[in-house]
Amino acid sequence: MWPGPYSEWGSKKNIIASCDQSLKRLQSDYVDIFYHHRPDPDTPIEETARALDLLVQQGKALYIGISNYSAEQTKAITKVFRALGTPFIIHQPRYNMLDRWIEDGLTDVLADEGIGAITFSPLAQGLLTNRYLNGIPADSRVARPDSPFLSPEKVDQTISTVQELNKIAQQRGQSLSEMALAWNLQQPTVASVLVGASRLSQLQDSVHALDNLTFTAEELAAIQKILA
Numbered sequence: 001m002w003p004g005p006y007s008e009w010g011s012k013k014n015i016i017a018s019c020d021q022s023l024k025r026l027q028s029d030y031v032d033i034f035y036h037h038r039p040d041p042d043t044p045i046e047e048t049a050r051a052l053d054l055l056v057q058q059g060k061a062l063y064i065g066i067s068n069y070s071a072e073q074t075k076a077i078t079k080v081f082r083a084l085g086t087p088f089i090i091h092q093p094r095y096n097m098l099d100r101w102i103e104d105g106l107t108d109v110l111a112d113e114g115i116g117a118i119t120f121s122p123l124a125q126g127l128l129t130n131r132y133l134n135g136i137p138a139d140s141r142v143a144r145p146d147s148p149f150l151s152p153e154k155v156d157q158t159i160s161t162v163q164e165l166n167k168i169a170q171q172r173g174q175s176l177s178e179m180a181l182a183w184n185l186q187q188p189t190v191a192s193v194l195v196g197a198s199r200l201s202q203l204q205d206s207v208h209a210l211d212n213l214t215f216t217a218e219e220l221a222a223i224q225k226i227l228a
């Protein structure tokens with residue numbers, strides 16, 4: 001949020017100051033949900049939780065969310081939130097058909113605690129769409145220099161899986177992005193998906209995921225086989 005000490009992570013200084021700066025930029029007195037971006041290895045989790053709780057006490061946030069916390073870290077901070085009475089309601093993890101880490105413990109913690117997940121990169125930054133089925137378009141995220149997390153190598157590694165998934169999407173009468181979002185939403189702890197888009201037509205396509213959110217057991221098994 002600023003160059004120098006305490007400019008990120010989870011200290012009380014960072015959380016209170018970055019919320020104040022955001023509210024100024026938003027020209028708002030409060031936000032509905034204030035998310036803590038990622039766990040801080042150098043700050044006790046109690047300090048982070050208390051700072052987030054203070055935002056609610058000060059009327060600057062109605063609810064608290066966290067992002068990128070592991071199952072264990074989520075369990076630990078939830079314990080502090082429960083003790084404080086903090087309205088902690090949501091976790092924002094990365095989740096998509098090519099990255100299913102949350103199924104390895106986090107979804108159980110969220111289900112036990114009654115916390116929803118809003119998943120980011122549900123389209124694997126575009127890999128789970130029709131974007132790369134016929135090569136790498138010049139205007140795609142992979143081709144842009146400002147995109148450090150997606151590379152031509154990643155397309156090469158995933159394209160055969162993506163093509164197999166696309167066949168199932170076609171059998172369902174959906175685009176691949178629609179099926180990828182519907183698949184994300186069939187996970188019981190996923191309350192919503194945080195979709196990215198570089199143009200309006202992509203959002204118009206993706207929103208049609210809502211037309212068919214159900215999967216047969218055979219479809220889920222076929223997807224599982226492709227992803228295994």
Ligand SMILES: NC(=O)c1ccc[n+]([C@@H]2O[C@H](COP(=O)([O-])OP(=O)(O)OC[C@H]3O[C@@H](n4cnc5c(N)ncnc54)[C@H](OP(=O)(O)O)[C@@H]3O)[C@@H](O)[C@H]2O)c1
Binds near residue numbers: 123
């Ligand atoms: N909490 C965190 O740590 C964290 C981290 C990352 C992101 N996020 C949040 O999550 C949001 C979404 O992340 P993301 O952008 O990686 O999500 P994503 O939905 O997985 O990927 C979005 C990209 O996929 C392509 N795309 C989307 N819809 C398409 C369609 N219908 N057909 C073809 N291509 C389509 C576009 O790529 P092109 O640009 O190539 O057109 C678009 O930019 C971000 O805006 C951010 O707010 C949070």
